[in-house]
Amino acid sequence: MKLVFLLLIVIVPILMFWLARRIAFLERLFHVLALLSFYSMAAVIAGDVYATNAHNTTFTTDIHHLLLDAWFLFPAAYLGVYAPYLIWMCLRLTGSQR
Template sequence: MKIVFLLLLIIVPLAMTFITLRFRWATRLFHVLAILCFYSAATVIASDVYATNAHMTTFTTEIHHFLLNGWFLIPAAYLGVYIPYVLWKSLFTEKS
């Protein structure tokens, strides 16, 4: 399973890069999705940290509870693919 995740972490950003080289509008779409995912993941983290502090608990299981939240996992997974995509894209595009 680890090999599948590693291959997807390589293949998906490369596919995103080639899509953006073919269709210029896809670059803006990927950036907008990344911004939405960033704010979604940050909101989940902030609300869970606030809830932990409000209950005066600092157990590790309480702090890491957001890792089980789907509203965190899906955006974080996209950001995990988006960052290598940005790096790949910078390799394939020419700077003027």
């Protein structure tokens, strides 16, 4: 299963790069999705930190349920493939300027 995740982290950004080069609006869509993912993750993290502080607990077990929250996992997974996609896009831009 770890191998599948590793392959997906490599294949999905390359596929995103290829699609963005073929279909112009996808590049902007990928950026908008990343922005929404970032704000979604930030809201979940802020809410969990606030709840932990409101209960005067700082146990790590109180924070770990954050990792099971779908509003955290799906945006984090997208950002995990978006970051390599951005690197691919930067490589394309620097390579075309020569």
